[in-house]
Amino acid sequence: MKTDRRKFSKTISKIIPIGLITPVIPIATSCESNQIGPEKSLTIAPPESHEELVAGEAFTLKWISSGVENIDIAYKVDNAASWLTIEREYPAAPGNYTFDVFRNINGKVLTFRISDAIDETFSNEGTPLKIIFKFEINLDNYPQLKEDGGIVEFDDGSTDPFVVQNTGGDSFRSLSKVCTHQGCVIDLQGNSGFACPCHGSQFNIDGSVTKGPAERNLDEIRLEKVDDSTLIAYV
Numbered sequence: 001m002k003t004d005r006r007k008f009s010k011t012i013s014k015i016i017p018i019g020l021i022t023p024v025i026p027i028a029t030s031c032e033s034n035q036i037g038p039e040k041s042l043t044i045a046p047p048e049s050h051e052e053l054v055a056g057e058a059f060t061l062k063w064i065s066s067g068v069e070n071i072d073i074a075y076k077v078d079n080a081a082s083w084l085t086i087e088r089e090y091p092a093a094p095g096n097y098t099f100d101v102f103r104n105i106n107g108k109v110l111t112f113r114i115s116d117a118i119d120e121t122f123s124n125e126g127t128p129l130k131i132i133f134k135f136e137i138n139l140d141n142y143p144q145l146k147e148d149g150g151i152v153e154f155d156d157g158s159t160d161p162f163v164v165q166n167t168g169g170d171s172f173r174s175l176s177k178v179c180t181h182q183g184c185v186i187d188l189q190g191n192s193g194f195a196c197p198c199h200g201s202q203f204n205i206d207g208s209v210t211k212g213p214a215e216r217n218l219d220e221i222r223l224e225k226v227d228d229s230t231l232i233a234y235v
């Protein structure tokens with residue numbers, strides 16, 4: 001597949017409101033601190049390492065609160081100018097909310113915000129969460145992947161570019177093609193590894209960095225084998 005030498009970037013999303021999601025007027029101010037007095041607090045909990053935000057699947061948003069009865073829940077994708085409210089006056093006490101991530105969501109990161117339903121300036125913003133897409137690979141369409149050492153590039157623009165390699169028998173490995181230095185798309189150099197066209201970083205075929213300025217190995221993409229002919233890459 002074609003390798004794009006330009007720095008990889010994606011268009012900031014335009015979310016089409018569906019179901020309960022409605023655009024709201026941006027809130028002009030938010031608290032620098034999530035504490036007003038000793039009795040009131042509202043904090044989004046960071047996800048556990050195994051909790052991912054996957055397009056088309058449910059994600060559980062969790063928070064810790066005290067002194068707040070009901071909250072409004074909103075999110076934005078990438079650097080969108082306004083927040084989209086998904087729940088109003090949701091009880092704060094359970095401390096969690098299940099959010100169904102759209103299958104066709106368009107963006108790289110999603111950020112949640114929760115705010116006191118009666119004082120929207122009292123709010124807390126979570127850290128941006130990477131949006132992960134499920135990319136289905138039919139092995140029957142890629143005979144290279146049925147051979148030991150075979151490697152295929154996936155770079156159709158629907159996800160971050162990545163490669164899948166047959167590492168022997170029925171085992172596979174998937175690596176991101178986004179350079180860990182400053183995000184350029186790296187080039188596959190046959191079966192010997194990868195090179196970055198921007199500042200010259202090089203990586204082994206297993207993703208380990210061999211030459212800087214990149215300091216980090218390529219990101220590994222999670223793979224799931226559904227059956228003998230289907231892989232799912234979580235890109």
Ligand code: FES
Nearest residue numbers: 179181182196199
């Ligand atoms: S972005 Fe790849 S070496 Fe700088």
